[in-house]
Amino acid sequence: MKNSSKTFLLIHGAWEGAWSWKETTTHLQKNGHSVKAIDLPGHGDDKTPTSEINMALYANRVKAELEKTEGKVVLVGHSFGGFVITQVAEEMPEKIEKLVYVASAIPYEGKTAIEVFEEDQESEFLENLIFSEDKSTATMSKETIMNVIFTGATEAQIDVLLPKLVVQATAPFFEQVITTQENFGRVPKAYIETTLDRVISLKAQRHGQKMLGIDEVITLKYGHVPLETAPEKLANALNAIAVSNHQVPA
Numbered sequence: 001m002k003n004s005s006k007t008f009l010l011i012h013g014a015w016e017g018a019w020s021w022k023e024t025t026t027h028l029q030k031n032g033h034s035v036k037a038i039d040l041p042g043h044g045d046d047k048t049p050t051s052e053i054n055m056a057l058y059a060n061r062v063k064a065e066l067e068k069t070e071g072k073v074v075l076v077g078h079s080f081g082g083f084v085i086t087q088v089a090e091e092m093p094e095k096i097e098k099l100v101y102v103a104s105a106i107p108y109e110g111k112t113a114i115e116v117f118e119e120d121q122e123s124e125f126l127e128n129l130i131f132s133e134d135k136s137t138a139t140m141s142k143e144t145i146m147n148v149i150f151t152g153a154t155e156a157q158i159d160v161l162l163p164k165l166v167v168q169a170t171a172p173f174f175e176q177v178i179t180t181q182e183n184f185g186r187v188p189k190a191y192i193e194t195t196l197d198r199v200i201s202l203k204a205q206r207h208g209q210k211m212l213g214i215d216e217v218i219t220l221k222y223g224h225v226p227l228e229t230a231p232e233k234l235a236n237a238l239n240a241i242a243v244s245n246h247q248v249p250a
Helices: 018-030 055-067 081-091 113-119 142-149 155-164 202-212 231-243
Strands: 007-011 034-038 073-078 096-102 137-139 189-194 217-220
Touching: 007 018, 007 055, 007 081, 018 034, 018 231, 034 055, 055 073, 055 081, 073 081, 073 231, 081 096, 096 231, 113 202, 142 155, 189 202, 189 231, 217 231
Parallel strands: 007 034, 007 073, 073 096, 096 189, 189 217
Antiparallel strands: none
16 A cells, blocks of 8 residues: 555635544545645634635635645545635645545635535525625525535434534635636545535536536535544545556546
8 A cells, every 4th residue: 555655635625624524534644645634714713804815815825735745646625615615626736636525515617615616506506605795705504504415414423523624715705716728737636525415516516517528526425524524435536546557538
């Protein structure tokens, strides 16, 4: 397994933090990989005010981590983290061995995350968000968190993670991620899709894969957050993708 050891950098989605990758990290490390999960600004232990948060701030946090990491990494993004890792891959393609999207929204044709979700007619996400009066932040009810976001999680799991969820700044949801073939286009990509997802429908996930030309795909029969509901199976999928010799189609 030594020759197959990879360096993973794990990027969480909206509302969450590095903590959401804890169990997945443990399973990946058992396979001999070096793994790090980080808090994006305003998430987890990072106290950046929501008013300061935008896509550039998110991307710069990831890029700073890449700069101090030796060699190339397998960069993984969950949910909205897919937008973040796409921006990073455009700006630092030379540091990325492979991009892996997990149950992820994917930017294509200059669409913002809000536009991608609006087009997903099977998604139950936007209709269940609770926006602040000025629309600058969003939260969710416990019912939404349990039934729509963390589908398949136990009530005990929900009670543990609820206090860890932050108020989400919405500015990044309305920002474009523009990519080029010269940079983002040359980075190998894979996708781990979730069939029971109520946030990003399977149809929308597969449309995103098609738009980016992703043909290395692993399917998990779980909801939107396998990080919490199936961490070992997610780690196995990530391991399989990281050590595969899958080639980008010419």
